[in-house]
Amino acid sequence: MTQNGTVRLEVNGPRVDVILARPEARNALNLPMCEDLIEAFQQIAAMPDIGLVVLRAEGAVFCAGADMKERKGRDEAWVMMRRRTAFRAYEMVGACTVPVIAQVQGALVGSGGEIAMSCDFIVASSASTFRFPEPQWGTVGATQRLQRIVGVARAKELLYTGRVMLADEAHRLGLVTTLTPPEALSETVDDMAERILRAPALSLKLTKHCIDAGSRTDLASGIAIELAAIDRLLSESDWRGSVDRFSASIGSEAKEQKG
Structure with missing residues (x-):
């Protein structure tokens, strides 16, 4: 459990689950939860053997958005401090060097979307x-990550209207990468996590780095980033062993298909 008790960490071998733990408040994001998310990912950054993170939530709701109750009686300076802390929390999630999967159930609102979109993808x-609904609530938010996923026009429509979008549409727009029946959500994420963790840890980290860094530059620069990653992989990993293991797994799969 983190300092404020709003976020819980569960470590299971190379997998860490970061769990939003305010179910009594529908996991609404308040200042202590922002601080706990920052702390949680600082702890993960210091764990050398971690290969994957699953970010999920207790209760029936992933996150009901910002906890507006904590703003009562506050001044403008406090609100800006609180928002900056939230952005720092999102940045910490996004800066994690290993894959981060968001596991979403129930309602995802406002700041909950920022948390989930800071992950590598959403199941x-x-x-x-x-x-x-940020404009409807008299504030500004989700203007940057959302447009980069669903496009400028659709982001404007969703923010201007504050309408509820169902999971099927979120999947079509690419906000959700994998959609599952409610009863299969945990199992689907578990299976996906297990499959991801079969890959060598350094390969995963470098792949994530190349995609993230490459998305912010032109193609030629992106290729240079990938070549630098390949050079590091060849000098720091057992790449020959990885080739042998991959070849063996292909052979096993072929035999199973024939059988």
């Missing part, structure tokens, strides 16, 4: 819903 229940 969601078909019963989940998505809403970005």
Whole structure:
């Protein structure tokens, strides 16, 4: 458990689960939860053997957005401090060097979307819903990550109207990469995590780095980033062993198909 008790960490071998733990408040994001998310990912950064993170939530709701109750009686300076801390939390999630999967059930609102979109991708229940009502609440938010995933026009429509988007539409738009029946959500994420963790850890980290860094530059520069990663892989990993293991696994799969 982190300092404020709003986020819980569960370590299981190379997998860490980061769990939003305010179910009584529908996991609404408040300042202590922002601080706990920062702390959780700082702890993960210091764990040398971690290969994957699953970010999920307790209860029926992933995150009901910002906890507006904590703003009562606050001044503008406090609100700006709180928002900057939230952005720091999102940045910490996004800066994690290993794959981070968001496991979403129930409602995802506002800041909950920022948390989930900071992960590498979202696996969601078909019963989940998505809403970005910041303008309707008299504030500004989700203007940057959302447009980069669903496009400028669709992001504007979702933010201007604050409408509830069902899971099927979120999947079509690419906000959700994998959609599952509610009862299969945990198993689907577990299977996906297990498959990801079969890859050598350094290969995963360098692949994530290349995609993230390459998305912010032109193709030629992106290729240079990938070549630098390959050079590091050849000098720091057992790449010959990886080739042998991959070849053996292909042979096993072929025999199973013939059988």
